[in-house]
Amino acid sequence: TALTESLQKEHGARRGSEELSRQLKVVYSALIAEIEKFGGSVISFAGDSMLCWFDSGGGSQGSGTRAVSAAFGMQSAIQEFQALALKAAIASGDARRFAVGDPEIMKLDALAGNTVTRIATAEHLAEAGDVLLDEATVNTLGDAIKVKEWRVDGDEKFAVVGDWESVDDGQGLPSILRMPPSTKLMSWVHYAVFERKQYGQGGFFTEFRPCVALFVRFTGIDYDSDSAESELDTFIRTVQTTASRYEGTLMDITIGDKGSYVYVNFGALSAHEDDSRRAVKTALELRNKTELQLQMGITQGLMRVGAYGGETRKVFGALGDDVNLAARLMTTAKENEILLSSHVYEAVHDDFTFEPRSPLPMKGKAEPLPVFAVTGESQKRAVRLQEPNYSLPMVGRVEELRLIEEKLELAKAGKSQVIGILAEAGLGKSRLVAEVIRNARRKGFVGFGGACQSDGIHTPYLAWKGIWQAFFDVDPDMPLRKQIRNIEGEIEDHAPSRMDAMPLLNVVLDLNIPENDFTQNLEPKMRQSALHALLEDCLKSAGKGRAHTDRDRRPALDRRALT
Incomplete structure (x- = not known):
């Protein structure tokens, strides 16, 4: 972090990012060369750390000897970079290695077991310049090592190693690696990154980008059980698809x-104005899709996005202070709790409900950071379109307004019309629609509005829900039985012969009206036809002697929808 800040200050955000990428590539290449020199391989990166694997088979030197040699080699290599320091932790023993995830999205290589847990414990005890070994490694190496001191964490003991004489037994990776065919590589690289490389578009530029980080800790998997790989794979696929x-x-x-956790990023590969909302929606869905216990933290901010690593091993990532903060919020959260930073809260406070939590003290910050817990999605009562309040008259768009006036007159005469207003962002669509609403109300129209999020394309009737909720005057704060009575009254007024179809309104009103003898046996196509007939009759009845306008904030209307 200190290096990142100094480079940004010296070169600016863009140049600083490029210089950081260049320096990190040199650093990682030097460190990974030491790992591969002694027959090891990098399994994964996590921030500024690497998890490495030294197989027990082959060579005149055991895996412990080669791992210690690589660790001291890295300590020697890091001396070339004065602003950086390194600590290494080594544990020996059995470990379970899993290949998990959806190959259509990306498969991941994961290590689990007590040996991996001991590595993490040793890393927390290590200091800059240290090489720490667990007792199993110390016992394996015997007199070959000199122990400077022991450090203890509960029942675990770890040795700080003194001088070490590395021996290269020639078991390193070959200097020239043959690239595997793309058919084997593609399932281990995120599809968006793979496609760019495959079609000659090059890699993603390393840059500082606004992103949202979601960290999810999950517990409930016994990694020593026979079902561990299947359980982990199921959960990872759920996270990926959601x-x-x-x-x-x-x-x-x-x-x-400290348990198992995943890091999900919004904005690194595909940026949206509502990435914070998308992250919270993802967290809420995950909480309902698994029986595992979850703790979640969400932050947003400027992150370094791009590839990092060495010549032979690199990964696409998004790093920064807000990534670390999301992890901190995750560890602070209670079981099945979702904690947000204040910046995320400000971005989504209209879409969800919250409870404040105790401010979080942070190292280097004068004041503790405000924290909020998500309790659910906010339920807003849909209302009829109101006449927009603009203090200044509209200028221009004369031809468009003339055409819309003609369409409004045709609609008032009973000839239904559909008007589409399409343009790039910032060209005045909302202002033009506001003028349409104003003119329509003056002609006696009643307006209803619906909106569809770009991530809601698979939700039936999403753009129409607000319209029909306002039409039937649905109040989400009212008990269901009272809502049902109100809806029965509306149907009795507008389409009494369609009363048996009332439960079909659930899909457009987001209610749980009990099924009846008529609806429970209907086939899907018949349910759709009966629903559309009910809605059409209600609209025709309500429109007798009165015109209606519908505002649908989507780029284009679904021609299969009721219009």
């Missing part, structure tokens, strides 16, 4: 002494 629905990206998975 995040992908909102165009988020599962960046990595970590299994260690």
Whole structure:
């Protein structure tokens, strides 16, 4: 972090990011070269750390010897970079290695077990310049090592190693690696990154981008059980598919002494104005899709996005202070709680309900940070379109307004019309629509409005729900039985012969009206036809002697929808 800040200050955000990428590539290349020199490989990156694997088979030196040699080699290599320091932790023993995730999105390599847990514990005890070994590694190496001191965490003991003489037994990775075919690579690289490389578009530029970080800790999987891989794979696929629905990206998975957690990013590969809302929606859905216990933290801010690593091993990532803060919120959250930073809260406070939590003290911050817990989605009562309040008259758009006036007159005469207003952002669509609403109200129209989020394309009738909720005057704060009585009254007034179809309104009103003898046996196509007939009759009855306008804030209307 200090290096990032100094480079940004010296070169500016863009140049600083480029210089940081260049320096990190040199650093990682030097460190990974030491790992591969002694036959190891990098399994995963997590922020500024690497998890490495040294297989026990092959070579005249055991895996422990080669791992210690690589660790001291990295300590020597880091001396070339004065602003940086390194600490290494080594644990020996059995570990379970899982390949999990949806191959259509990205598969991930994950290590689990007590050996991995001991590595994480040792890392917390290590200081800059240290090489720490667990007791199993110390016992394996015997007199080959000199122990400077022991450090203890509960029942675990770790040795700080003194001088070490590395021996290269020639078991390193070959200097020239043959690239595997793309058919094997593609399932291990995120599809968006793979497509750019595959079609010659190059990699993503390393830059500072506004992103949202979602950290999810999950517990409830016994990694020593026979079902561990299946359970982990099921959960990771659930995270991937849920995040992908909102165009988020599962960046990595970590299994260690403080539990297991995943990092999901919104904005690194695909940016949206409402990435904060998408992250909270993802968190809420995950909470309802798994029986595992979850703790979640969400933050937003400027992050360094792009590839990092060495010549032979790199990963696409998004790093920064807000990533660390999201992890901190995750560890602070209670079981099945979702905690937000104040910046995320400000971005989504109209869409969800919250409870304040105790401010979070942060190192280097004078004041503790405000924290909020998500309790659910806010239920807003849909209302008829109101005449917009603009203090200044509209200028221009004469031809468009003339055409719309003609359409309004035709609609008033009983000839239904559909008007589409399409343009790039910032060109005045909302102002023009406001003028249409003003003119329509003056002609006696009653207006209803609906909106559709870009991530809601798979939700039936989403753009119409606000319209029909306002039409039937649905109040989400009212008990269901009172809502049903109100809706029965509306149907009795407008379409009494369609009363048996009332439960079909659930899909457009987001209610749970009990099914009846008529609706419970209907086939899907018949349910749709009966619903449309009910809505059409209600609208025709309400429109007798009165015109209606519908405002649908989507780029284009679904021609299969009721219009």
